[in-house]
Amino acid sequence: MNYVWPIFKREFAAYFATPLAYVFIVIFLFAMGAFTFYIGHFYENGVADLSVFFGFHPWLYLFLVPAISMRLWAEERRSGTMELLLTLPVPLWATVAGKFLAAWAFTAVALALTFPIWITVNFLGSPDNGVIFASYIGSLLMAGGYLAIGACISASTGNQVIAFVVSVVVCFLFTISGAPLVLDVFRSWAPLALVNAISSFSFLTHFTAISAGVIDLRDVIFFFSLIALFLTANVVIIDLKKTG
Amino acid sequence: MIEIEKLTKSFGPITAVAGIDLKVEKGEVLGFLGPNGAGKSTTMKMITGFLAPSSGRVAVCGYDVENQTLQAQRVIGYLPEGAPAYGDMTPRQFLGFIAEVRGYKGADVKARIEAAVAKTELDAVLDQPIDTLSKGFKRRVGLAQAILHDPAVLIMDEPTDGLDPNQKHSVRKLLQAMSKEKAIIVSTHLLEEVEAICTRAVIIDRGRIVADGTPGELLARSRHHNAVTLVLPTAQADIAKAKLKALTGVASVEQTVRADGFAELTAFPKAGALLIELVSALAVSEKWDVKELYAEAGRLDEVFRAVTTHDAARARESRT
Numbered sequence: 001m002n003y004v005w006p007i008f009k010r011e012f013a014a015y016f017a018t019p020l021a022y023v024f025i026v027i028f029l030f031a032m033g034a035f036t037f038y039i040g041h042f043y044e045n046g047v048a049d050l051s052v053f054f055g056f057h058p059w060l061y062l063f064l065v066p067a068i069s070m071r072l073w074a075e076e077r078r079s080g081t082m083e084l085l086l087t088l089p090v091p092l093w094a095t096v097a098g099k100f101l102a103a104w105a106f107t108a109v110a111l112a113l114t115f116p117i118w119i120t121v122n123f124l125g126s127p128d129n130g131v132i133f134a135s136y137i138g139s140l141l142m143a144g145g146y147l148a149i150g151a152c153i154s155a156s157t158g159n160q161v162i163a164f165v166v167s168v169v170v171c172f173l174f175t176i177s178g179a180p181l182v183l184d185v186f187r188s189w190a191p192l193a194l195v196n197a198i199s200s201f202s203f204l205t206h207f208t209a210i211s212a213g214v215i216d217l218r219d220v221i222f223f224f225s226l227i228a229l230f231l232t233a234n235v236v237i238i239d240l241k242k243t244g
Numbered sequence: 245m246i247e248i249e250k251l252t253k254s255f256g257p258i259t260a261v262a263g264i265d266l267k268v269e270k271g272e273v274l275g276f277l278g279p280n281g282a283g284k285s286t287t288m289k290m291i292t293g294f295l296a297p298s299s300g301r302v303a304v305c306g307y308d309v310e311n312q313t314l315q316a317q318r319v320i321g322y323l324p325e326g327a328p329a330y331g332d333m334t335p336r337q338f339l340g341f342i343a344e345v346r347g348y349k350g351a352d353v354k355a356r357i358e359a360a361v362a363k364t365e366l367d368a369v370l371d372q373p374i375d376t377l378s379k380g381f382k383r384r385v386g387l388a389q390a391i392l393h394d395p396a397v398l399i400m401d402e403p404t405d406g407l408d409p410n411q412k413h414s415v416r417k418l419l420q421a422m423s424k425e426k427a428i429i430v431s432t433h434l435l436e437e438v439e440a441i442c443t444r445a446v447i448i449d450r451g452r453i454v455a456d457g458t459p460g461e462l463l464a465r466s467r468h469h470n471a472v473t474l475v476l477p478t479a480q481a482d483i484a485k486a487k488l489k490a491l492t493g494v495a496s497v498e499q500t501v502r503a504d505g506f507a508e509l510t511a512f513p514k515a516g517a518l519l520i521e522l523v524s525a526l527a528v529s530e531k532w533d534v535k536e537l538y539a540e541a542g543r544l545d546e547v548f549r550a551v552t553t554h555d556a557a558r559a560r561e562s563r564t
Contacts, residue, residue: 006344010330017332080328084389087292087324088345089317242296 003090007098008105015106024068028110031060036117048125053117054135054211058175058204061146066167068106069150070160072099073238077158086238096234100151100227107143111136131213138210141223142203146171148230155237178202201226245270245397245427246291251300253286253451260286262451263300268427268444270396273419275442275459276431279552283451284431285325288399291429292322304397318346321395323403327386331375335366335385338374339392346393360388363418380411387415391422398428404437416441435544439463445544449552463542465550472519473510474527475536481507484532491526493517506535 015021032053036042040052076082085095121127150167157163176182178199186195199205206219246268253261261283268274278284289295291302293313302309307316329338339360343353361367364384369377374385383403390398403419404412412434419428420441432438438445439459447455447462455462463469476484481499488497488511495514501507513519520539527534 002347003345006341009344010333010341013337014330014332079331080324080326081330083289083294083324084322084328087294087317087320087322088342089314089347090345091314242294 003094004098004101007090007095008102011099011102012105015102020071021106024064024106025110025113028060028064029113031064032056032114032117035060048121048127050117050121050127050132050135051211053114054139054207057139058142058207061143062171062175063168065107065143065146066150066164066171068103069147069167070154070163072103072151073155073234074158074160074163078160086242092235092238093231096151096231096238100148100231100234103147103151104140104144107147108140111140111143128213131211134213134215135211137215138207138219141210141220142207145174145203145223145226145230148227148234149174152230152234152237155234174201175203178205245305246429247303248287248291249301251287251290251302252298253283253290253295254298259451261290261297264448264451264453266446266453266456268429270427271424272444273423273428273430273442275438275445276429276448277433277435277438277445277548278431278448280433282448282552284448285401286451287448288322288401288429288431289324292320292399293317294324318393319396321390321393321398323386323390323398323400325401325405327383329374329382329385329389332373334371334373335361335377335381335388336370338385339388342389342392348393356392359394360392363391364388365414379406380408383407383411383415387418396426398422398426400428400430402431402433404432404434412437435548438544447548447551454551455547459544460541462544462547466542466544466546467512468510468540468546469513469542470518470520470539471510471512472523472539473508473536474523474532474534475502475506475508476527476532476534478505478507480532481509484530485509487526487530488523491519491522493519493522 015024035056036053040056042052045052073082076085086092118132121132122129146167149170150163153167153170154160154163157166173182179202183195183199186198190198200222206222209216210219246266248264248266251261251264251266252259260281264283264287266274276284276287286295290297291304291309293309293316296310304316305319307319309316330341333341336357339357340353343356348356361370364387366381366384366388369381374382377385383406387400387403390400398419400419404415407415416437419430422428423441423443430437430442442459445455445457445459445462446453455465474484474488478501485497485499488494488509491511493514494517495512498510498512499507500510511519511523524537527537
């Protein structure tokens with residue numbers, strides 16, 4: 001933890017040192033609001049819950065999270081600070097973890113700033129606040145999953161645009177891996193176990209389960225192990241680049 | 245303090261470093277010379293643990309860089325090429341980050357920053373974003389970062405590249421002041437820098453060490469080592485040339501005509517001969533109107549060119 005903290009602190013502060021953080025937060029909040037009220041017809045539904053609001057989260061994250069993660073490593077490579085960072089006496093896992101946690105904390109801040117909608121819905125009716133709380137936890141876990149994927153992809157390229165595009169595609173596949181679009185490709189030839197395995201990687205399935213109000217340990221473990229997997233891959237990729 | 249054994253690095257078909265052996269002791273300032281692409285930066289990246297060697301090993305203060313990376317990195321101060329830093333931070337924030345990463349806490353952080361800032365004369369720009377600083381200040385931020393923890397080993401990749409003469413001078417003074425208790429490796433393209441601050445010069449070419457010695461020893465390999473040059477009116481040049489050639493110890497004499505109408509005669513000595521006294525005595529007895537008379541220690545660039553290859557030839561060969 002002694003190693004992770006300074007890295008985390010610098011990285012987290014870096015978001016707010018540039019307009020990036022503010023632009024991101026404003027767009028995130030604006031998009032959340034627009035989707036919920038105009039496309040999701042929050043008022044017209046006349047139901048005091050936030051299921052509409054949370055329903056858009058995976059799709060917003062799909063584009064906004066890669067926008068954060070693309071710079072994580074690609075930027076360090078481009079500006080040469082990678083060499084500085086990796087020659088400081090910090091174990092690689094700590095650097096990877098510190099950067100990831102900072103990005104995650106930043107999305108947590110953005111997510112937390114959607115609190116007015118929670119207040120609004122309580123003002124309009126009496127929603128199940130337990131469900132809403134669970135949904136927030138689920139949303140945060142899902143954002144972590146997207147971020148870990150994006151960080152790993154960012155580590156493998158020095159080009160931020162490539163990092164962004166590839167991250168969006170990979171995140172998209174993870175989001176909908178439970179949907180027919182993906183499964184049909186495998187169903188015709190792959191064994192059922194594989195199809196089920198692929199479908200179990202779906203962010204949507206796990207997020208929907210949590211946002212129904214039940215924080216099932218299996219869903220939580222899913223997101224945490226996915227994050228761990230991609231961060232490990234992140235470490236391996238950077239280590240491989242050392243070998244040239 | 246730095247031990248390099250049979251260090252090799254290949255990138256695909258290209259061998260950047262081809263078996264370097266090198267030992268650097270405390271108190272040495274080693275000037276690392278070589279043409280672009282000779283493998284200087286790659287070697288430094290392996291010493292600091294940024295790149296893993298293809299084969300061979302590096303030990304710093306007894307720590308194997310590959311297996312005891314953190315211990316080694318703790319005793320190394322490294323200025324990477326171009327002095328990269330986080331541009332949106334101020335030097336104060338940046339150095340604070342480095343100090344914390346290096347394990348300093350509380351008052352120690354402040355003390356470390358202050359010491360490094362004083363040595364690198366950064367106080368005037370301490371609270372301006374690094375992106376807005378001039379090249380000279382940026383380079384000094386990189387230096388401050390490298391010396392912050394008072395490392396036993398300093399590795400600097402072109403620390404004076406792009407600096408003006410005043411800035412170069414202050415960086416050199418700083419390195420000299422620290423050289424007694426440290427082992428320092430400085431890569432450079434500036435040959436005068438080697439003569440100014442280095443106790444030892446190593447020239448590498450195509451990933452191999454092609455020359456290793458004190459600057460004096462390298463200079464002695466130059467054709468101009470102890471050569472004596474005489475500047476006098478063109479009218480006297482031909483006689484003077486013949487007389488100089490006849491001197492014992494003179495191997496050859498070269499003549500060039502300068503733009504201002506004077507002739508320049510350079511007498512090259514036979515191995516080991518000292519000519520300056522003979523030549524000056526001759527000039528006096530012959531009553532030549534000597535405008536200038538000087539002996540040279542040698543020319544490093546001559547030695548450099550003699551032991552290294554041109555980049556085109558190098559590129560062809562490295563792809564075998």
